[in-house]
Amino acid sequence: MSQTPLPASIDDTLHxxxxxxxxxxxxxATVLHLALKMKRPLFLEGEAGVGKTEIAKVLSTTLGRDLIRLQCYEGLDIASAVYEWNYPAQMVEIRVAEAAGDTEHQELSKSIFDERFLIKRPVLQALEPSLNGAPVFLIDELDRADEAFEAFLLEVLADSQVSIPELGTVKADEPPIVIITTNRTREIHDALKRRCLYHWVDYPDAERELEIVRRKVxxxxxxxxxxxxxxxxxxxxDEDLFKQPGVAETLDWATALSELNEIALDPDMASDTLGVLLKYQDDIERVRGSKVRLMIDEIRKDVPQVQSMPAI
Incomplete structure (x- = not known):
């Protein structure tokens, strides 16, 4: 995968x-261009399924950079996210040193806390040099992690470095392209947001969502x-749903109906496949049946214009 130069303008970023x-x-495109130009992390907030994670994947593909993903979850700690020591290998090193009579404490400490025994997790991997240039570092769903881990990230985001007590400071030669996503299940501390550029990723309007469906399905x-x-x-x-469908669900529904050889929305088929679009039973029951039929009748007012448009 060859490396592509960073886009020189907003229009280049859109392209x-x-x-x-x-x-x-x-x-x-504007905030993404600025994040790349200023070498600042980009903090993306929005509902699930609007395409936040996909942005990091697109950057990795189009720029020819490695993608390193840290999927956050409750209880995520430094050992899982940053590094840990290979304790079994260290014990073997100690036994070998003892057998050889090399028991000098200071020298043995240096030997076992060597980079050879360091297991690098995503944060540390993102700070390593690469032939492809600085990687795209995706910190996905940060709101699922604990506040303690969020505080740990401040050094990484501000200085592109990690402090390891036994080794010292590991600093990136070139800051990674950092994309942070959150579904806003909890508020992220201002200290972290201040280190990033911010963008709210909203649901697309009808025109843009239609273009997405045309391309993806x-x-x-x-x-x-x-x-x-x-x-x-x-x-x-119009509907007060527990969880509104995201773009990902729109694509899934369009794909499912297409696989069933549907060429237009049929009320019965739409009701039967609502589980592809909606993920909560209360939402499905609110919409299915006569409500689906009524909604389809209402949107059919635009069918003549649709029929006259050429297929792509």
Whole structure:
């Protein structure tokens, strides 16, 4: 994978995202361009399924950089995220030294706390030099991690370095391209946000979501794509759902209906496949049946325009 130069302008950034099939708006391209230019972490906040994680994957692909992903979860600690020592190998080293009579404490300490015995986790891997240039470091769903780990990241984000008591400070020659995502299940501390550029990734409007469906589900009939997007947009706008469907669910639904050879939304088939679009039973029961039929009738007002559009 060859390395691509960083985009020189906002338009270049839009083109870069477009190359990978990511339909970005100009505000996202602007903050992304600035993050790359200023070498600052980019903090992406938004509902699940709106495409935050995909941004890091697109950057990795289009720029030819390694992607290092740290998936956050409750209880994530330094041993899992940053580094730990290979204790079995260290014990073997100690036994070998004892057998050889090399029991000088200071020398033995230096020997066993050598980089040979260091197991590098994602944070440390992201600080290492690479032939492809600084990697894309994705810190995914930071809101799932504990506040203590969030505080640990401050040194990494501010100075691109990690302090290891036994070895000293490990600092990156070139700061990684850091993308942090959060679904806002809890607030992230201001100290961390101050070290980043910020962008709220919202649900796309109908035009942009339709373009996403066309690109990601090219086998879907044009009318089906229009009606799926119109249905999802109406759900988000009109229905008080526990969890609104994200773009990922829109794509899944369009794919599922296309696989079933549907060329337009059928009320019965739409009801039967709502589990692809909605992930909570209360939401499904709120929408299925007569409500689905009513919503389809309402969005069908635009069907003549859809029918006249050429298929892609």
């Amino acid at each position: 870069l995202m477009d190359q990978a099939g990511y339909v970005a708006d100009r505000s996202l 090219p086998g879907a009939a044009e009318r089906l794509a229009h009606e799926v997007v119109a249905f999802v947009q109406k759900l988000r706008a």
